[in-house]
Amino acid sequence: MSFESNLDRLFVLELVRVTEAAAVSAAKLVGMGDEKAADAAAVDAMRDGLNALDIQGRIVIGEGERDEAPMLFIGEEVGTGQGPKVDIALDPLEGTTIAAKAMQDSLAVIALSEEGKMLNAPDVYMDKIAVGPGFPEGIVDLDKTPAENIKAVADAKGRAVSDMLVCILDRPRHADLIKQVRESGARVKLIGDGDVAGVIATTNPDTSVDIYMGSGGAPEGVLAAAALRCIGGQIQGRLTFRNDDERARARKWGIEDLDRKYSTLDMASGDVIFAATGVTDGTMLRGVHTTAGGDKYTTDSVVMRSKSGTVRWVKGEHNRN
Numbered sequence: 317m318s319f320e321s322n323l324d325r326l327f328v329l330e331l332v333r334v335t336e337a338a339a340v341s342a343a344k345l346v347g348m349g350d351e352k353a354a355d356a357a358a359v360d361a362m363r364d365g366l367n368a369l370d371i372q373g374r375i376v377i378g379e380g381e382r383d384e385a386p387m388l389f390i391g392e393e394v395g396t397g398q399g400p401k402v403d404i405a406l407d408p409l410e411g412t413t414i415a416a417k418a419m420q421d422s423l424a425v426i427a428l429s430e431e432g433k434m435l436n437a438p439d440v441y442m443d444k445i446a447v448g449p450g451f452p453e454g455i456v457d458l459d460k461t462p463a464e465n466i467k468a469v470a471d472a473k474g475r476a477v478s479d480m481l482v483c484i485l486d487r488p489r490h491a492d493l494i495k496q497v498r499e500s501g502a503r504v505k506l507i508g509d510g511d512v513a514g515v516i517a518t519t520n521p522d523t524s525v526d527i528y529m530g531s532g533g534a535p536e537g538v539l540a541a542a543a544l545r546c547i548g549g550q551i552q553g554r555l556t557f558r559n560d561d562e563r564a565r566a567r568k569w570g571i572e573d574l575d576r577k578y579s580t581l582d583m584a585s586g587d588v589i590f591a592a593t594g595v596t597d598g599t600m601l602r603g604v605h606t607t608a609g610g611d612k613y614t615t616d617s618v619v620m621r622s623k624s625g626t627v628r629w630v631k632g633e634h635n636r637n
Contacts, residue, residue: 327369327428331591332617332630334365338408338424339593340613340634343604346596347418354415358408358424358595363387363394366404371395373428376436377405377535390436390569401431405538405584411510414596421513421598426591427542433586435538435578438565442534442553444511447527448519449548458552458577462493462529463500469526470502477501483514484530493530512592515540516600519549523599531556541583543590546620547627553578584622593617611636 341361345354359379366373373395378388388394388406395402404426409415411422427434445456445465451472456465462482470477478501484490486506497504505525507514511532517525528551537553544551554577557563566574576582594601594616602616617630 327589328619328621330369331589332619334362335424335426335591335593335617336615336632337365338362339595339604339615342409342415342595346415349416351412351416355409355412359388362408366394369395370399372397372401373404376403376434377538380439402428403431403434404428405434407539410512413509420596421510422595423513424593424595425512425539427539428589430586435583436569437534437538438569440534440562441531441556442537443531443556444537444553445529446515446518446551447549458554462496466500466502480526481505481524483517483525483528485511485532490530512536512540513598516543519547520600538583541580542588544580545584545588545622546590550580588622591619
């Protein structure tokens with residue numbers, strides 16, 4: 317049974333049920349200040365949802381390696397064991413700190429691809445730069461300065477550099493990057509967590525974000541690339557390593573060129589499906605809420621497919637029982 321023959325019938329909408337379940341489970345713990353508990357609830361629900369699907373799934377981006385995570389670890393097999401072989405990248409609760417503090421843009425996220433089409437990225441940092449759709453390939457490059465990249469995007473948009481808004485994770489390691497961006501004349505939007513949502517923001521004119529820059533988790537880079545494959549845009553990434561243990565981890569997953577620049581297609585190729593459900597309210601999706609009567613949860617999701625370019629917005633109601 318091929319991936320293609322079952323794609324529309326099974327995965328595109330069934331995948332939303334998986335992210336909805338994870339989001340609702342995590343939402344019950346939003347604002348409680350316990351990141352681990354919220355993440356564990358999302359992981360449990362997402363795993364149950366995946367195991368109900370007729371797939372032979374393999375986790376390539378997950379909660380960590382087997383000795384670090386009890387479930388949804390890299391290499392874990394999920395699904396019923398029937399149906400097509402697929403690779404899965406996931407983050408059951410993207411933005412654990414955001415959820416714990418009831419802040420914006422926490423998501424339940426998952427991507428599926430044909431077997432062998434997603435980068436099996438180690439759990440290390442990745443330098444990233446991303447823009448939305450409509451630009452020439454290679455308009456931004458990690459080997460250029462922030463000022464050069466900002467100027468290139470501004471010129472392509474026919475706007476002044478002072479109009480550009482650059483999204484960056486608010487981390488001490490980004491102090492020099494933030495300084496360079498502001499010295500170029502551009503503005504900076506700092507986010508506390510959730511760099512998958514940060515990258516996707518470049519595709520949504522309502523956010524006013526023009527470019528995403530900075531380092532974050534490599535697994536999140538792959539998930540962001542999967543989303544951009546579906547809705548347009550481009551991302552470039554390069555793994556960064558703090559010590560020899562992290563370099564050894566990369567080699568364990570078959571990465572020999574540790575200085576390689578990865579394009580969008582390097583990270584997510586073939587036919588890709590990406591789905592996300594809001595856990596807390598954000599720029600792209602509304603979070604999980606309780607209806608006025610108190611008997612149901614409402615969810616807001618998006619599911620996208622790269623081959624067709626289809627984007628579906630899905631609103632759901634779920635009995636609290």
